[in-house]
Amino acid sequence: TKKELPEHFKAYKHVWVFVEQERGQVHPVSWELMGAGRILADKLGVELAAVVVGAEGETVRNAVAESFCYGADLAYVCADPALADYRNEAYTAAMTNLVNTYKPEILLLGATTLGRDLAGAVATTLLTGLTADSTELDVDADGSLAATRPTFGGSLLCTIYTLNYRPQMATVRPRVMPMPDRVEKPLGKVIELPLGLAEADIVTKVLNFIPDRESSKSNLAYADVVVAGGMGLGSPENFQLVRQLAQAIGAEYGCSRPLVQKGWVTSDRQIGQTGKTIRPRLYIAAGISGAIQHRVGVEGADLIVAINTDKNAPIFDFAHVGIVTDAIRFLPALTEAFRKRLSAHSRDKLAS
Amino acid sequence: MHIVVCIKQVPDSAQIRVHPVTNTIMRQGVPTIINPYDLFALEEAMRLRDKFGGEVTVLTMGPPSAEDSLRKALTFGANRAVLLTDRFFAGSDTLATSFALATAIKKISDTWGAPDLVFTGKQTIDGDTAQVGPGIAKRLGLMQITYAAKVTEYDAAEGSVTIERRAEGGTQVLKSKLPCLVAMLEGTNEIRRGTMADALRGARAEIIKWNAKEAGVEDLSKCGLKGSPTIVKRVFAPSPRAEKAKFIEIPEGGSLPDALIAEIFTRQPALEADLTELARGF
Ligand SMILES: Cc1cc2nc3c(=O)[nH]c(=O)nc-3n(C[C@H](O)[C@H](O)[C@H](O)COP(=O)(O)OP(=O)(O)OC[C@H]3O[C@@H](n4cnc5c(N)ncnc54)[C@H](O)[C@@H]3O)c2cc1C
Ligand SMILES: Cc1cc2nc3c(=O)[nH]c(=O)nc-3n(C[C@H](O)[C@H](O)[C@H](O)COP(=O)(O)OP(=O)(O)OC[C@H]3O[C@@H](n4cnc5c(N)ncnc54)[C@H](O)[C@@H]3O)c2cc1C
Structure with a gap:
């Protein structure tokens, strides 16, 4: 049931990778996705962008800089003190805002506790398709994202498409994609978008974080x-x-x-x-x-x-x-x- | 308080077989169970109800046979069960599933009072996406807390709930407002057996059945295959590895462990030096 993509989705271009960072550290799954995203972007002949969301400061700056070393062509950044700790409300707002403003055709996230919490909320807000825990990503001759995942615990595989909606979203579990080589690169183009939410607007508060022993x-x-x-x-x-x-x-x-x-x-x-x-x-x-x-x-x-x-x-x-x-x-x-x-x-x- | 718990009936996947020729799932005769993750949600909901008073409504979307799972939930001690069943729901992906469930929760809310909490499991064992919980939360405009390990505080007067949430590298303690959707982590409690009275009630109770229209769905194009942006295009078997394992046997005059180690380092030459480094750290 491939239809012509609705007119308002035709402006959606480029591949985005959500760079997950918390408490000063980027989750390595982000770079694994950057490697997979690079291949998709090259096949499509489009740009690969990193999306970094977090509190202003060294962690975000560092995540942005590293994104280029792992293959990003540009980076979108939403930095605000209210984004210091992961909270669904604020992160969903930041992500949907970025997507609606800059319109990517593909959006990839890690299937971590943070990524799964966020991806489901973002996809529902954008009313688009989301393939969970993909083990293989590819693009078809006509440019659609083909996301393959195990079904029924892995006895079979299935390939899932999001043909008539944008962005096409997928999550991938850590370690499923190989880690690409890191190549020293200077900072590229960075586009910033404000959060547009104040701490007072965010209902959920983080009382504490207890790190694992x-x-x-x-x-x-x-x-x-x-x-x-x-x-x-x-x-x-x-x-x-x-x-x-x-x-x-x-x-x-x-x-x-x-x-x-x-x-x-x-x-x-x-x-x-x-x-x-x-x-x-x-x-x-x-x-x-x-x-x-x-x-x-x-x-x-x-x-x-x-x-x-x-x-x-x-x-x-x-x-x-x-x-x-x-x-x-x-x-x-x-x-x-x-x-x-x-x-x-x-x-x-x-x-x- | 009123709590809605979403449960899904799933095939007991330990017993699923794949047809060797057609590559289709052979469902015939495969027993169905309540998605095991959902039992943690149900138990947590019932504990809160027992403590603060109120009712637990279980809700499932599925074929008519999903009634079995709802009945089971009643025997555990749930107060009311709603089955959402209609051929228009067939083929729903997570976006369409969350639409149908959210619509039904609105109807539940209108009929028996607005829920303070909506519980789901962390994920299912068949679709395994963990996307339906967040989907319901967004569609109903509820606060969302997934990977919940424990509800540590519930304050009806203040309209707040405090929850310990499993996060990357630690536990996040979150305080949020009601109504809130909570996706419960596994291993957090143990489902009760239910009393004799519950067993009797569960066996006899009426299961409330709604089709799409009765549940309040106005736009059928948001349901089932039509309302699903994802499309499964191809189902196939993973390709087998070309060669089977090479079996190591005891060499003449040698030992099996040494033969294995030699094989490992022949195949992965760089590993020997690295292991030496690593092992020295101990
Ligand atoms: C939805 C679902 C999800 C699942 N997820 C996972 C998962 O994430 N990870 C996972 O591992 N499983 C998972 N399982 C379970 C999986 O199907 C198997 O049941 C499980 O992996 C079997 O574990 P096992 O190999 O240790 O045990 P068994 O299958 O019992 O195998 C034991 C093996 O040990 C051998 N053995 C016996 N004695 C000796 C001896 N003295 N020395 C050497 N070998 C010996 C036997 O020949 C046998 O091959 C999942 C199942 C389901 C339904
Ligand atoms: C092998 C396979 C792969 C799939 N892959 C995708 C995919 O990548 N993307 C996609 O959008 N859809 C996918 N689907 C479809 C998806 O499984 C269905 O939409 C399903 O109705 C809900 O998703 P889930 O089983 O993943 O639930 P999850 O999101 O894992 O479930 C979370 C919780 O939501 C509640 N819940 C879920 N379903 C119901 C229900 N029917 N009734 C009541 N409560 C419920 C339960 O509390 C459950 O614990 C796939 C289906 C299969 C069989």
Whole structure:
């Protein structure tokens, strides 16, 4: 049902990426999106813009400057003290204002807690389509955005279009798109738009922000090396073998969903469709069967090693390297062998 | 107080199979359940009702068979159940879904009193978009708090609610005004069993059924496929990896762990030096 795009949408041009920043830090998903947006903009022959919303000051200035280094051609900025903390009302106002004024054809946001809260509100206010948690973005021959996402936990994929409305919106989860290279670039064109709201107009107030304890923060999504365990380990005590291997090689540890449901491991360690997506250089999965919901979270890994007693386990269909053995016996031996090999290297290096 | 809880009936996705030839979802015989995330919303709503008095209305949009989920919600202890069902709603994306639900909530409000709070789950296990909650909030002009972990304060006199919200890197404590839409995070409570009286009432109670017109929809073009800006163009199976895993076996005179490590570093040569660095940090 492709119709001619309504006249009032024809002015909508260019690709926008929402640059998510909070408490002094840009969420890396923004740069992953910038990489994906660059490809779309080049295919369409249009410009790629960063959209930075926040309180005036160093964080916003820095986010704008970095946007250019990650590939933006220009940046739209809405800076106001009322935007210091994320609040839906103020951020939705800023975003819809920018869109209605400068009219992008594509708008991409990270599927984070902030991005999902914002994207749904912005799309409804603009009465346009929004594809959630896309895993692939492309443009068709006629220039429409084709956003692909898993359906039913990943057993199938579907491609979704927003043909007759603008902007075409999509969210993408962290780590689904590769991180583009950062190239030092000078500041480009920056266009500012005032918020047009005063603090007094904003109903919701932030009473407090309690940061996660440092110890409970995991860098799982962005780790270089991840070791994970599944039901094959049989008990929470045996799951310690996974943590010990992870510690010996400086890796993060993770798990499949049933371990979280059983309360053996905290939910921030779950890998997969309803947990974290990871893209490590090395992923070691022990006693995990490789269900599709797990698979979609780990497919971006450069090297997948699976340890499983069942040589027909589905995980061997997508792992690169497989070992058919009892993980409970094998993990301590592997930890020891890694320790030996790596410390031997340390000694070599110290000696030389 | 009056609370509306939106629940969705979903296929129990652990049991969904895909037809190997046609790539279509085989729904026949797949049991349906209340979207598990919505049970946290329902329980939180009932706890507030038990504390402050009032009623909980559950609302779902779906096929006539979605009545089962509403009945289940009544047996847990909800006071009233509304089923929004009409072929005009078929094929709704999240924008059209939020339109239909928001319209029905207005009608609920006119019939039984304006809700102080509207609860949804964080997301569903089938569509999994987390977009319907924010959609309802915007359409009704409600305040919106998603990823809510806990309602810490409710002040009817002041018309305010204080909520702990899961945010990136921490917990945000937000104070907002009523009426407010709250999308509840999972694992925040446990759904009660419901009393014997609730079970009996749930089995017998009348489920209120509205079609589009009865719910107050004036413009049918905002419903279903017509009212959905997103279009699903293609459904396909992920392409299988060309080669299967290479199995490592115990080499003669060697050990399995050493063989694996050798394989890893052959495939990822730069990793060895980096791991040495990382491991030294421990
Ligand atoms: C909507 C939905 C979302 C989901 N989201 C996720 C998600 O995000 N992440 C996720 O992981 N799952 C998710 N799941 C669950 C998923 O479908 C699987 O049930 C789950 O991944 C299985 O976990 P597992 O592999 O640890 O356990 P199992 O499937 O029970 O597999 C255990 C494996 O261990 C092997 N084994 C047994 N003993 C040993 C031993 N001694 N040594 C070595 N191997 C051994 C067995 O051969 C088997 O392959 C989701 C499911 C649904 C329905
Ligand atoms: C595989 C698949 C992928 C899809 N992808 C998209 C997409 O990318 N973009 C898009 O716009 N639509 C999409 N849809 C359509 C979308 O699922 C439907 O619009 C659906 O009616 C609501 O969305 P959801 O299931 O994602 O709900 P969510 O937004 O995840 O649900 C959040 C909460 O809203 C409430 N809620 C949701 N639906 C109902 C209901 N029918 N009745 C009562 N309460 C409800 C529940 O409390 C729920 O916990 C997709 C559907 C499928 C099956």
